Amino acid sequence: MTGIASPAGGVHRIDTRPTEDTMYTLTKLTKTYRQGDRTVHALKNVDLSIGAGEHVAIQGPTGGGKTTLLQMLGGLDRPTSGTISIGEDEISKMPDAKLAKIRAKEIGFVFQNFNLIPTLTAQENVETALEPLGVPGAQRAERAAAALAAVGLADRAAHLPSELSGGQQQRVAIARALVKEPEVLLADEPTGALDEETRDEILEILEGIRRERGLTLVVVTHDSAVARRAERRLHLAAGTVTER
Amino acid sequence: MFFTYLRRELAGRRRQTAIIAIGMALAIALVIIVDSVASGVKAAQASVLESVYGVGTDITVAQSPTPPGEGEGGGPRFEFDAGAGTTADGTTELSQSRLSAGFGSSTFDESALETVQGIDSVAATAATLSLTNTTFNGEMPDFAQMQGSDGGPVAEEGTGQAAPPQGGPDGAGGSAFDVDSFSVLGLDPAADAVGPLSAVSLTDGRALDEGDTGEHVAVLDADYATSAELTIGDTLDLGGTEFEIVGTVTANDADSASASNVYIPLDVAQTLSGEAGMISSISVQAASSTDISQVQADIEAALPDATVSTQEELASSVSGSLATASSLVANLGLWLSLAVLVAAFLIAILFTVSGVTRRTREFGTLKAIGWSNRRVVGQVAGESLVQGLIGGAAGVAIGLLGIAVINLIAPTLSGSASSGGFEMADPGGGPGGATGGEATGGVRAFGPMGQTAAATTEIALNAPVTVSVIAIAVGIAVLGGLLAGAIGGWRAARLRPAEALRSVG
Numbered sequence: 001m002t003g004i005a006s007p008a009g010g011v012h013r014i015d016t017r018p019t020e021d022t023m024y025t026l027t028k029l030t031k032t033y034r035q036g037d038r039t040v041h042a043l044k045n046v047d048l049s050i051g052a053g054e055h056v057a058i059q060g061p062t063g064g065g066k067t068t069l070l071q072m073l074g075g076l077d078r079p080t081s082g083t084i085s086i087g088e089d090e091i092s093k094m095p096d097a098k099l100a101k102i103r104a105k106e107i108g109f110v111f112q113n114f115n116l117i118p119t120l121t122a123q124e125n126v127e128t129a130l131e132p133l134g135v136p137g138a139q140r141a142e143r144a145a146a147a148l149a150a151v152g153l154a155d156r157a158a159h160l161p162s163e164l165s166g167g168q169q170q171r172v173a174i175a176r177a178l179v180k181e182p183e184v185l186l187a188d189e190p191t192g193a194l195d196e197e198t199r200d201e202i203l204e205i206l207e208g209i210r211r212e213r214g215l216t217l218v219v220v221t222h223d224s225a226v227a228r229r230a231e232r233r234l235h236l237a238a239g240t241v242t243e244r
Numbered sequence: 245m246f247f248t249y250l251r252r253e254l255a256g257r258r259r260q261t262a263i264i265a266i267g268m269a270l271a272i273a274l275v276i277i278v279d280s281v282a283s284g285v286k287a288a289q290a291s292v293l294e295s296v297y298g299v300g301t302d303i304t305v306a307q308s309p310t311p312p313g314e315g316e317g318g319g320p321r322f323e324f325d326a327g328a329g330t331t332a333d334g335t336t337e338l339s340q341s342r343l344s345a346g347f348g349s350s351t352f353d354e355s356a357l358e359t360v361q362g363i364d365s366v367a368a369t370a371a372t373l374s375l376t377n378t379t380f381n382g383e384m385p386d387f388a389q390m391q392g393s394d395g396g397p398v399a400e401e402g403t404g405q406a407a408p409p410q411g412g413p414d415g416a417g418g419s420a421f422d423v424d425s426f427s428v429l430g431l432d433p434a435a436d437a438v439g440p441l442s443a444v445s446l447t448d449g450r451a452l453d454e455g456d457t458g459e460h461v462a463v464l465d466a467d468y469a470t471s472a473e474l475t476i477g478d479t480l481d482l483g484g485t486e487f488e489i490v491g492t493v494t495a496n497d498a499d500s501a502s503a504s505n506v507y508i509p510l511d512v513a514q515t516l517s518g519e520a521g522m523i524s525s526i527s528v529q530a531a532s533s534t535d536i537s538q539v540q541a542d543i544e545a546a547l548p549d550a551t552v553s554t555q556e557e558l559a560s561s562v563s564g565s566l567a568t569a570s571s572l573v574a575n576l577g578l579w580l581s582l583a584v585l586v587a588a589f590l591i592a593i594l595f596t597v598s599g600v601t602r603r604t605r606e607f608g609t610l611k612a613i614g615w616s617n618r619r620v621v622g623q624v625a626g627e628s629l630v631q632g633l634i635g636g637a638a639g640v641a642i643g644l645l646g647i648a649v650i651n652l653i654a655p656t657l658s659g660s661a662s663s664g665g666f667e668m669a670d671p672g673g674g675p676g677g678a679t680g681g682e683a684t685g686g687v688r689a690f691g692p693m694g695q696t697a698a699a700t701t702e703i704a705l706n707a708p709v710t711v712s713v714i715a716i717a718v719g720i721a722v723l724g725g726l727l728a729g730a731i732g733g734w735r736a737a738r739l740r741p742a743e744a745l746r747s748v749g
Binding site: 067071074076077096097100101103104105107108109111113115117118119120124127128129131132133137140176177180 | 245248249252253255256257605606609610611612613614615616617619740741742
């Protein structure tokens with residue numbers, strides 16, 4: 001059991017021991033960067049576990065380490081020290097190729113700026129997520145079409161991102177993240193570039209799919225309205241995680 | 245997915261694709277044209293050389309001319325006795341014909357032929373003796389009738405003063421001379437597999453054969469026969485000896501001139517020119533092209549004083565605008581092609597790397613969703629390769645168009661090569677009214693006074709299109725594409741997938 005300081009002055013205890021229902025286990029996770037002559041401690045001895053199917057919101061000031069933590073959870077970066085496990089797999093020292101396979105199969109990403117491939121249609125953008133899984137062409141098209149239908153964009157499948165609104169683009173990005181049926185969905189400010197109405201639509205979609213599929217949803221957000229919808233809220237500042 | 249993504253990227257980034265493809269196309273087109281023109285120039289050089297050395301000659305053996313000794317050289321000298329010539333109406337006509345080795349050329353002992361024949365991998369040989377027949381014709385006044393009994397000038401009747409000069413071609417004591425020269429090649433009538441006779445075809449009559457050894461028979465170049473108004477059955481004066489004309493020949497290559505005006509048996513040529521047992525050149529055919537360098541080395545070892553040249557080396561002896569074109573293609577063309585090629589490659593690399601940099605987030609996102617490094621690199625390399633191939637296809641089209649234009653214009657190049665030591669081409673003919681002065685249409689040009697003449701040939705440049713040219717173009721396109729793709733791919737491979745999340749605070 002590891003205690004972490006609560007901003008309210010109390011002490012929240014988080015069980016970091018892996019169980020059958022644990023998706024992520026972070027142990028003494030530290031990440032430091034060199035920035036010129038300065039050493040930046042992005043994460044400091046973070047101990048954290050996230051349960052399977054949990055909806056977690058991460059908030060905090062800019063430069064507090066949210067990006068770094070999300071990169072660690074997504075297997076996009078490696079810790080300076082400590083370990084991070086997805087289920088039974090310890091990924092901090094895993095070879096790049098194996099890590100890429102885990103990302104391809106188990107982790108879905110949704111980005112603030114959608115990060116769609118501008119030259120590909122909505123359908124083709126969704127299909128890119130199935131490419132590394134070696135799904136045959138016909139099946140790939142069928143699954144991508146179903147994913148687009150699930151986010152209400154069946155009629156926009158042949159459109160390029162530039163022909164879609166921001167909300168529609170984010171829905172394509174969600175379809176791309178979910179088409180491979182991942183265990184985890186990591187969302188980076190998924191509504192940061194959207195108006196309130198569209199934000200709520202996107203959150204409804206994300207939460208609906210999480211409930212339906214039981215996937216783990218980790219959302220990084222500055223928006224307290226978004227964070228309040230999560231089951232669990234974490235605050236990350238100066239490399240330290242606190243629970244709210 | 246690979247091809248869909250590739251197609252969409254190339255279509256979606258038309259400007260980059262167009263710039264890379266245009267750069268590659270121009271470079272490839274230039275390489276194709278330069279390569280093709282180089283082949284055409286080489287073929288033209290070979291044609292000029294064949295006219296002199298014959299078809300299939302791999303190596304020629306000659307001897308460098310040595311400076312004439314005191315009292316030697318200077319061409320043929322015509323000497324007449326006091327009573328020489330025929331005199332009529334106060335005019336004396338003089339005529340003398342001399343057959344001699346060309347001025348500046350060098351002869352060597354024919355035992356070298358046996359030496360060469362004894363070398364391994366020598367398939368055929370032919371010895372020749374290059375000569376020039378020079379005929380002096382002159383008219384001058386009868387000096388005897390202009391002199392009195394006392395040895396002084398004849399006095400005019402009635403005045404007692406010296407009588408005005410009479411006789412001569414102008415009737416007033418003047419003189420007129422002309423010198424006519426043409427080339428004569430002495431060769432072994434039996435050796436027609438290699439050497440000058442292999443480059444000519446019989447036009448009329450018969451060729452020299454084994455039975456002509458020792459006979460005063462001659463075969464003429466058809467063009468020379470026409471210009472000299474000679475036909476089969478006529479006789480020709482060579483060094484004061486009458487030869488029967490038994491046949492006429494023309495060069496196999498319509499654009500080329502034959503090696504000589506007159507062909508006669510070698511032994512007769514040696515005897516009449518005072519060059520008994522001497523030859524001026526040996527044409528050698530090696531058993532195979534791979535043997536050429538070894539045969540050359542063996543001949544050089546066996547005949548240390550001889551100049552042994554391969555066809556490739558002889559190509560450098562071709563002069564005229566053909567040589568200028570060759571030099572231009574070899575130097576300017578080559579370097580220009582290389583410069584444009586390097587520029588095109590650099591453009592392709594820079595644009596590819598720049599494209600990868602612009603697409604950092606795109607590739608980071610793809611890596612984040614599980615694309616392997618190899619897959620991302622393959623995508624970048626594939627796009628570059630196709631851009632290169634598009635440039636290659638356009639380059640081939642532009643190159644073929646350029647070659648077609650060159651072949652349509654067919655610029656005429658003239659080239660000359662000397663079979664002897666001294667080379668010259670005198671399109672205007674020599675002074676004194678020497679014959680055969682035209683240098684166009686494959687007719688030989690002859691210099692004055694027994695100099696060894698060069699065969700001047702005018703050839704319309706034909707730039708050939710070969711499979712190798714197309715292969716080179718495709719190879720360059722693939723190489724350029726792969727190079728740009730490899731560097732761009734390397735750049736993409738180094739991208740951290742975390743770049744995709746850079747916007748997160």
